[in-house]
Amino acid sequence: MRPALILICLLGSLAGIAAIEGETAPEFSLPELNSETHHQLSDLQGKVVYLDFWASWCAPCRVSFPEIIKLKQDLADKPFEVIAITVDENPEAANRFLGRYDVPYPILHDSDGEWAARYRLPGMPTSFVIDRDGVIRLRHSGFKPGDMAIIREKIENLLAADGL
Template sequence: MKYLLLSFALFIGGLSHATEPLSGPAPDFTLKSRDGKNIRLSDLRGQVIMLNFWASWCGPCRQEMPLLDELSKRYSRAGFTLLGVNVEQDTAAGEKYLQDTPVSFPILWDPTSTVSKLYNIDAMPSTVMIDRDGNMRYLHRGYKPGYEKDYKKQIKELIRE
């Protein structure tokens, strides 16, 4: 029941889109990636970073994932890195989803929600845009078709800086 209520709260939170400007340094972290390597955020300094927090049970996350993969492929050569941060305690559900919907960008596992808490994530999906200097610039809560237009605009803006 507790997980059902949390899922519902996160789903409801994902229904309203709020793009918020952010400022300040992005909290550094290291998480294990899907391929078993540790990825440290600060090692990516100099890149525009998109952190996308998601879960396999989240309908909007599932809808958004293929669109994120397109963004990753389109802008990666321009200094853009997308990191998908799966927030589920059991990574098996995330793995199963990714077998059915493969993506080319790194997937990181946050089973204890350590990084989610660092970034005060309170809706699924949530996306944080980080500039080349390691500063948080934008936060997106939720996803509905069309939000990727905002992502493209912000990616281009941050790449040009």
């Protein structure tokens, strides 16, 4: 793990701060891992978004990825998007990790950790459920079996509240 990200995570957890429910999610513009195509959070206005920060060295990320893929597939007909942001400095490490999965959503690259810092991540993985107006409705750190049920329920409730 790179030293800058370790410091970001430690400072965020020591200070007890992190992007929290009810805050507007910080806007980002990041390139896809293997292309120059950029994505911005504001491009997804009007959709519920699951934003997942991950890294190739993150053991819980190996558990979460198949479940996130299934979530995206299950909600493919809804106004719902998944965006995954790798914090790996080395794109080859991220690509090796991704080689295990058929990922149906964009993988963005935060190579210098700028967006990990802006989202004040306490560790890896950290994910956010963002509503149609860009407001964080759930922040989730770590991942273990059973966690996706909590995340899925929040997403489905947001979609149902909008009559979708």
